Amino acid sequence: xxxxxVLGALNLDTFIAFDFETTGLNPSVDQITEFAGVRxxxxxxxxxxSTLVNPGFPIPEKIIRITGITDEMVADSPSPSEVTPQIAxxxxxxxxxxxxxxxxxxxxxxxxxxxxGEDREVENALYDTLPLARSFLFFLPNHQLGTVAxxxxxxxxxxxxxxxxTINVGGIFLKLVEEVCSYPLPVIQKIVSSLKRVEVANKxxxxxxxxxxxxxxxxxxxxxxxxxxxxxxxxxFKFKGSQNELPKEAEMVxxxxxxxxxxxxxxxxxxxxxxxxxxxxxxxSWEIMGTKGIGVIEAGTxxxxxxxxxxxxxxYALTNNDGPTVIASFTKNLQDQLFYxxxxxxAKTLDVSFSxxxxxxxxxxxxxxxxxxxxxxxxxxxxxxxxxxxxPVIVWLHWTKTGDLTECAGFRNNKGxxxxxxxxxxxxxxxNRKVCRNYNGCFITPLREASQEADLxxxxxxxxxxxxxxxxILPSFPRVVIDEGHNLVNAAYNQFEVRFxxxxxxxxxxxxxxxxxxxxxxxxxxxxxxxxxxxxxNLFKTLQSSAKEIRKETNILFxxxxxxxxxxxxxxxxYAQKIRYFQFTELLSDVGKNIKNLxxxxxxxxxxVVEIQKLLVEVKGSDEAILNFERLGENLKExxxxxRTTVVEPNEDWVYWVEGRYFNEDFYLAxxxxxxxxxxQLQKFLFEAVDSILITSATLRVGDGFDYFLQRIGLHLDSDxxxxxxxxxxxxxxxxxCIYYQWVGEELPSSIEFPKVVSDLLEYLQENFQKxxxxxxxxxxxxxxxxxxxxxxxxxxxSRVFAQHQSSSRSSLLxxxxxxxxxxxMGTTAFWEGVDLPRSLLEILIIAKLPFEVHTxxxxxxxxxxxxxAGRNAFMERTVPEAAIRFRQGFGRLIRTSHDxxxxxxxxxxVAKKQYGSYFQKLIPVTMRPFSNVNEIKFL
Numbered sequence: 001x002x003x004x005x006v007l008g009a010l011n012l013d014t015f016i017a018f019d020f021e022t023t024g025l026n027p028s029v030d031q032i033t034e035f036a037g038v039r040x041x042x043x044x045x046x047x048x049x050s051t052l053v054n055p056g057f058p059i060p061e062k063i064i065r066i067t068g069i070t071d072e073m074v075a076d077s078p079s080p081s082e083v084t085p086q087i088a089x090x091x092x093x094x095x096x097x098x099x100x101x102x103x104x105x106x107x108x109x110x111x112x113x114x115x116x117g118e119d120r121e122v123e124n125a126l127y128d129t130l131p132l133a134r135s136f137l138f139f140l141p142n143h144q145l146g147t148v149a150x151x152x153x154x155x156x157x158x159x160x161x162x163x164x165x166t167i168n169v170g171g172i173f174l175k176l177v178e179e180v181c182s183y184p185l186p187v188i189q190k191i192v193s194s195l196k197r198v199e200v201a202n203k204x205x206x207x208x209x210x211x212x213x214x215x216x217x218x219x220x221x222x223x224x225x226x227x228x229x230x231x232x233x234x235x236x237f238k239f240k241g242s243q244n245e246l247p248k249e250a251e252m253v254x255x256x257x258x259x260x261x262x263x264x265x266x267x268x269x270x271x272x273x274x275x276x277x278x279x280x281x282x283x284x285s286w287e288i289m290g291t292k293g294i295g296v297i298e299a300g301t302x303x304x305x306x307x308x309x310x311x312x313x314x315x316y317a318l319t320n321n322d323g324p325t326v327i328a329s330f331t332k333n334l335q336d337q338l339f340y341x342x343x344x345x346x347a348k349t350l351d352v353s354f355s356x357x358x359x360x361x362x363x364x365x366x367x368x369x370x371x372x373x374x375x376x377x378x379x380x381x382x383x384x385x386x387x388x389x390x391x392p393v394i395v396w397l398h399w400t401k402t403g404d405l406t407e408c409a410g411f412r413n414n415k416g417x418x419x420x421x422x423x424x425x426x427x428x429x430x431x432n433r434k435v436c437r438n439y440n441g442c443f444i445t446p447l448r449e450a451s452q453e454a455d456l457x458x459x460x461x462x463x464x465x466x467x468x469x470x471x472x473i474l475p476s477f478p479r480v481v482i483d484e485g486h487n488l489v490n491a492a493y494n495q496f497e498v499r500f501x502x503x504x505x506x507x508x509x510x511x512x513x514x515x516x517x518x519x520x521x522x523x524x525x526x527x528x529x530x531x532x533x534x535x536x537x538n539l540f541k542t543l544q545s546s547a548k549e550i551r552k553e554t555n556i557l558f559x560x561x562x563x564x565x566x567x568x569x570x571x572x573x574x575y576a577q578k579i580r581y582f583q584f585t586e587l588l589s590d591v592g593k594n595i596k597n598l599x600x601x602x603x604x605x606x607x608x609v610v611e612i613q614k615l616l617v618e619v620k621g622s623d624e625a626i627l628n629f630e631r632l633g634e635n636l637k638e639x640x641x642x643x644r645t646t647v648v649e650p651n652e653d654w655v656y657w658v659e660g661r662y663f664n665e666d667f668y669l670a671x672x673x674x675x676x677x678x679x680x681q682l683q684k685f686l687f688e689a690v691d692s693i694l695i696t697s698a699t700l701r702v703g704d705g706f707d708y709f710l711q712r713i714g715l716h717l718d719s720d721x722x723x724x725x726x727x728x729x730x731x732x733x734x735x736x737x738c739i740y741y742q743w744v745g746e747e748l749p750s751s752i753e754f755p756k757v758v759s760d761l762l763e764y765l766q767e768n769f770q771k772x773x774x775x776x777x778x779x780x781x782x783x784x785x786x787x788x789x790x791x792x793x794x795x796x797x798x799s800r801v802f803a804q805h806q807s808s809s810r811s812s813l814l815x816x817x818x819x820x821x822x823x824x825x826m827g828t829t830a831f832w833e834g835v836d837l838p839r840s841l842l843e844i845l846i847i848a849k850l851p852f853e854v855h856t857x858x859x860x861x862x863x864x865x866x867x868x869x870a871g872r873n874a875f876m877e878r879t880v881p882e883a884a885i886r887f888r889q890g891f892g893r894l895i896r897t898s899h900d901x902x903x904x905x906x907x908x909x910x911v912a913k914k915q916y917g918s919y920f921q922k923l924i925p926v927t928m929r930p931f932s933n934v935n936e937i938k939f940l
Contacts, residue, residue: 679714
């Protein structure tokens, strides 16, 4: 079919795209400031209507910053009452389209009722490009209008102005209709099924597409060809090489005329450069993996350490035949880089047959069976927003090779995905060939089977530690390489943390809680199975009573705790606030009976779950119910553990705190416990469990030694450990490639004048150098203050400024930054590491403040107290070393290749004025140049 014929068949040969700019988000108190509507006929713009609107009160400053619409611009414009009849006349009865139509529709309905009569309804057919984009462009990092427009090649200029946005919405809608019609009937039917019990804007559109596919007899293919490229990688890598023997020396791989040079020249895969330290690094890795012991290696940026440790990793796995080598990274970026770039490169270099897999924790993967159950469920247990969030998953499933839900940003970024994720992701007992036989074990079983035979397995720190503490995910392995090793302590804290929350308890018992819609499916199953054995029904009722009691006692506990600490917290901030405690009775003294009742109900419930499982084994058709009760049993053990750890059984080697967070009108509360020194657990579960361990990073040393790092990861606890430490410097010539400027003016980063210092500097750099500039902050509050100062001056085009002060993702900020040759990127924690911007993509790096930890944080305070109690200086022994490692990571963003050049500017004058400042000066391998006036800064 032609696209024009498709539009006609779907009654979309005429439609109106529209958009409002408003003074806020609430139509009951806010007003519109601009309206634009564009009528499309046969896929082309036919008619437009746009107008500014005087809301009748001052436009908030925040809105002016977003839209650029000022009070002066709307002063002579029509009022809402004057413009509403014109809007209604323009809209007529045509289908209407918007990006996030519930928002625009709420204002349209408010206008109609306020100015055209209470009975006036919006009766047009509704279409929403936001959920369509989330579903059919599921791979985009976000689905803001500007991002989607950019993907389709439309201009972002005029973004957040109604007419420009509306033209883009119409064009995007046409592109998305075309893409939807490229899918076969089973995909569209599944989306229709997922929406059967809800009413959302695009529901009838999907029904119409399905009917058209049937009418045109397109059952296994779409009506139109797809024009959207989708790159979906696999997490199973198999390489068939032509060689039978592996090179016996690193020189043969990385030396002049070696295998790597030949592979690069044949594949035109980058530039080759012999690096003596890369060869030495590979030799050292070979030595460590060949003995039972621990190696800690710092390798400077640009050395090529990934290939250097992959060579012996593969060699030992193939020659020893004793199990795979596991490679663990902290960030997703490095995990993907290793598996999708470095592993294929070393395979091509060595040219021997081997296999590798990339694994994540079970909860990352979708279970197709659970998804089918959720779609088929008629209990109405998911909301319209949650049902709509299934669209991206269904479309993504048509393409994915991994089943890893993190691939599907359209689902992950949807507010309805939180609870739905827990209902469709793989869980204990699922994704085996018995339960998920229709899907051959879904994604996890084939991946695990491939991993059993793999020579390399690439994981993250979290999965590595999780498997070591609770084995069963990974096959047995004799060797592990831990890259990004400077983050191992943080990964350990995350792994060993225990968290007790009202929400988690409620979720853990929801499948049998009569107040939860999630219990309806299991209740109906038990009613059916109970016809064979009535004891099942009686036991289930007992479980329901226990769940009700657990919910009641949990609510009493957290309601009392909320009342007690509410006055201690600042309601004006949205970040998590922490209050440390040593004994829970410090917070609430009279909770003994409450906790006793809670734990008693949990124990009773655990007993009854075991009994009901015994009965179900004898009943045919009970497979799903058995799995649910297995999961319920694990959930109950989690409740018991978290309650006892955080409330009942204090341990002097752990630190405890209450964590409160205000979000809009909601308040979230958690009790948290974590070991003060995770080195104890790392020693037990990692260093004593694996034969050969290589820990590596560009930033492990503090000063000239590894003592601080070794102490933090627990290798000081057992003198029997043999630790082999080495340093291989970066191959870069920093003195030739970088200039280091150090601010020595009077203003501290915490001073009220500091935003002016930052703005003066950024304006000077923009005016004189026009280079991409990134400035790293330690807090969002400081970032916002500096951004507002820069914006208010009006000397820098804010379209070139990408600030992490709103909801934009790191990937979207980086994409925008890359597109502007003179862009300014203002970032916090997420940008201090894992950001690779070589050559002209980053030429000026600024650090606004030394990255000291928050000394009042319970975890930081408890560790520092231990040092102080031993009569030592906690600031110099922990605070400064931690900041030093972070500082080096930040500096490492600037010079990424031997061709890079740039300026490094540190604005924290304590480096020049405090005694400990020399500590940080020595971390930068370039001579420091003090400055107190921006005019002193010169480029290379």
